[in-house]
Amino acid sequence: MSPARPPSASSARRFLRLAGTATRIAGGVFGQRILRGRSGIDWQPVGDLLAEVLGDMKGPVLKLGQMASQWHDLLPEPVSRALGSLQNRVPALPYDHLQAHLRHVYQGELTDYFEFIDEQPFAAASLGQVHRARGLDGEALVLKIQYPGIADICAADLRQVRRLLPLGRLFRAPAAQLEGIYRELERTIHAELDYAAEMQRLIRFRDFFADWAGILLPRPIEPLCRPGVLVLTDVPGLPFAEVGQAPLEVRKRLANTLPAWLAAQAFDLGELHADPHPGNFAYTAAGELVVYDFGCVQSVQPVVLAAYVETFRALQSGSAEQLERGFQALGTRQPQSPPPWALYRNLTHLLKPLLQSGGLWDFADQPVHQEIQRLIPDALASLGSLQPASGTLLINRTLEGHYWSLTRLGVSVPVADLLEQQIDREGRA
Numbered sequence: 001m002s003p004a005r006p007p008s009a010s011s012a013r014r015f016l017r018l019a020g021t022a023t024r025i026a027g028g029v030f031g032q033r034i035l036r037g038r039s040g041i042d043w044q045p046v047g048d049l050l051a052e053v054l055g056d057m058k059g060p061v062l063k064l065g066q067m068a069s070q071w072h073d074l075l076p077e078p079v080s081r082a083l084g085s086l087q088n089r090v091p092a093l094p095y096d097h098l099q100a101h102l103r104h105v106y107q108g109e110l111t112d113y114f115e116f117i118d119e120q121p122f123a124a125a126s127l128g129q130v131h132r133a134r135g136l137d138g139e140a141l142v143l144k145i146q147y148p149g150i151a152d153i154c155a156a157d158l159r160q161v162r163r164l165l166p167l168g169r170l171f172r173a174p175a176a177q178l179e180g181i182y183r184e185l186e187r188t189i190h191a192e193l194d195y196a197a198e199m200q201r202l203i204r205f206r207d208f209f210a211d212w213a214g215i216l217l218p219r220p221i222e223p224l225c226r227p228g229v230l231v232l233t234d235v236p237g238l239p240f241a242e243v244g245q246a247p248l249e250v251r252k253r254l255a256n257t258l259p260a261w262l263a264a265q266a267f268d269l270g271e272l273h274a275d276p277h278p279g280n281f282a283y284t285a286a287g288e289l290v291v292y293d294f295g296c297v298q299s300v301q302p303v304v305l306a307a308y309v310e311t312f313r314a315l316q317s318g319s320a321e322q323l324e325r326g327f328q329a330l331g332t333r334q335p336q337s338p339p340p341w342a343l344y345r346n347l348t349h350l351l352k353p354l355l356q357s358g359g360l361w362d363f364a365d366q367p368v369h370q371e372i373q374r375l376i377p378d379a380l381a382s383l384g385s386l387q388p389a390s391g392t393l394l395i396n397r398t399l400e401g402h403y404w405s406l407t408r409l410g411v412s413v414p415v416a417d418l419l420e421q422q423i424d425r426e427g428r429a
Contacts, residue, residue, distance in 0.1 A: 024049065092129050093147060095119035101148045105226045113224060117143065125279065127154070127192055127295070132234060140234035141221060146193065154189050188394065192295035195230045201271070202232075202294045208269050214257040216290045237282025237290035244408050246283065253287030255363070255409045259418050261289065262402060266300045266308075267422040274298040274394040276401025278408075298394040304330070308395075309423055316416065318352040320344035331389030340385050346375050357420055360412035368403075 095117075099110075106113055116134040123130040128146040135141050147153070191197065199220045209215045218232035225231050243251065265272045273280075275296040282290040311326030323344045327333040350371050354361045406413060 092121040092124035095121070095131070098129075098145055098148070102145070102229070105229055114141070123279065125293075128228075133231075135221070135224070139221075141224075142218070142232050142234050144195070144230040144232065146195070146228040151193055154193065158186055158189065188296055191297075195225065195228060198295050199225060199230060201297045204271070205269070205273070205291075205294060209261070209264075212261070214253065214288050215261060216284070216288050218292065235282075235290050235292075237284055237288075239278070240281035240283055240405070240408075241278040243283055244410060246287075248411070250283065250285070250287040251409045251411050254283055254289055255406060255411045255413050257287075257289050258402060258405060258409075259413060259415060262398070263418055263422040266305060267426050270300050272298045272300050272395060272398055274398045276398050276405065278405070281405070296394065298398070300395065301391075304391060304395070305426075312355065312419060312423075315348055315351045316355040318348040320348060323348060327386070330392055332386055332392070334385055334387060337385040343375065343386075350375075355416045357416050359414070359416060361406075361415045362412045363406045364410035364412070 102110055102117075110117060113136070114133050115136050115138065118132040121129040121131050127150050128144055131143045131145065133141045133143050199222070202217065202220055206217050206219065209217065216235050216237070218235045221231040221233065238246070243254065246254075262272070273291060273294065273296075275293055280291065280293040282292065284290065307326055307329035310329060311323065314320075314322035314326050320339075320341055324333065324339045328335065333339070350368065353359070354368070
């Protein structure tokens with residue numbers, strides 16, 4: 001990671017930089033289409049520019065870029081690859097810029113609290129960066145430090161999103177739904193800035209999964225935590241983005257742990273770790289899953305969980321009518337519009353064979369995303385009928401992100417059986 005300048009918190013400057021970047025991209029692509037035709041477009045400069053600009057700006061716009069990198073096969077490969085680099089190679093601020101800030105936060109010399117802080121960050125993200133350290137007792141620690149002024153940066157970006165919100169009308173999204181989506185984004189950003197609340201979420205997850213042999217979570221060091229600084233035990237692991245290189249037995253163990261962990265969160269804990277990009281995960285040589293970041297956690301209400309179960313049952317049975325009921329319950333369907341029956345039939349035809357009891361979903365040989373690409377024209381034609389419900393945005397993002405996690409693992413998983421076990425347990429409870 002190369003050092004970065006502190007990101008601007010000025011709303012006007014951030015808007016102008018985004019607008020200027022969009023203009024450069026549009027102009028470059030338009031020029032290439034004239035000179036070379038659509039098939040001859042070189043997308044690499046576009047990806048490089050986006051990675052540079054979003055990495056420097058940080059804040060919510062960087063988080064959006066990280067989310068977009070998960071849309072494999074929908075974005076041009078050079079763009080997806082460049083945005084993917086933002087998962088774990090975000091330009092970091094020099095330690096000199098953070099040191100004075102840390103002294104102010106701790107109201108004294110850092111040597112009164114830490115034996116050592118590594119000046120070279122080992123991770124940087126949209127809202128902060130992480131430095132390894134050592135406590136006065138010699139314990140290996142990590143410091144998760146918010147960028148100074150990041151709250152103002154987030155406020156500036158959220159103002160831009162609100163200004164652009166009416167553009168959603170072009171996709172026939174109702175005003176009330178657009179407002180709900182904005183509120184969900186605003187709530188998520190504010191939650192990720194609240195490190196005290198994140199620490200409590202991590203404690204709840206640690207308590208709940210304490211007996212799980214395949215899950216490793218860091219432990220917060222509460223006496224050393226401060227506003228904007230979260231101090232955790234260092235749980236080393238290998239980058240999840242490179243898990244495809246792991247031995248088959250390790251990938252099999254991870255592929256069984258990951259969906260079981262997700263199902264236990266939704267059905268038993270009632271909370272879902274909702275930031276699935278690979279930079280928040282690691283793995284050990286023994287096949288244990290390491291989870292690092294609990295800034296984004298979504299509560300799962302029983303009525304929402306029941307709607308997802310009905311949708312699963314509909315896809316499993318191949319019933320378009322039941323799928324309509326499930327989407328209605330999720331708030332995804334606009335009841336005043338006609339149901340998109342053709343899209344329903346295509347979805348059930350695609351997913352029904354993969355969701356049968358006793359079957360395996362082969363994430364190595366069955367690239368469902370490529371098949372779903374063929375349904376995009378039907379989906380676009382249904383925009384007036386199908387709209388994302390604000391209460392399901394983070395859940396859907398989590399499911400989508402971990403689809404790519406399982407594809408990265410490239411092994412077969414008994415998805416239906418894992419879900420059936422949880423649904424049966426829920427019914428007996």
